[in-house]
Amino acid sequence: MAASSRAAAASGPAPRLIKAPKARSAAECERLEQLPNVGPALAASLRLLGIAHPRELAGSDALVLYRALCRATGKRQDPCVLDTLLAVVDFMSGAAPRPWWTYTPQRKASCHGV
Secondary structure, eight states, X not given: OOHHHHHHHXXXXXXXXOOOOOOXXXXXXXXXXXXTTOOHHHHHHHHHXXXXXXXXXXXXXXXXXXXXHHHHHTSOOOHHHHHHHHHHHHHHTTOOOOOGXXXXXXXXXXXXXX
């Protein structure tokens, strides 16, 4: 066995990324990564918009957040980002958690051109 292979074997497998557990309700959501449908990338995007805590999303306008994110990044975001924003705003406003894609019909009906 080559020295580099022995060193890799001795150090063990690469550490696994542990996902934050998802909140079942808005009341138990303390970190952006606990929001259903939100991973590290979208959490970073929310922080870019100045959102530090999930409770700041309650009552927000998802389309306004989406457009602000497009401006902040200098590029048009994928429409599924808006679907996800609709989902997290709804969740933090008291709705049950739902997959982001269940918001696609709502986006298509009310957010023309996105």
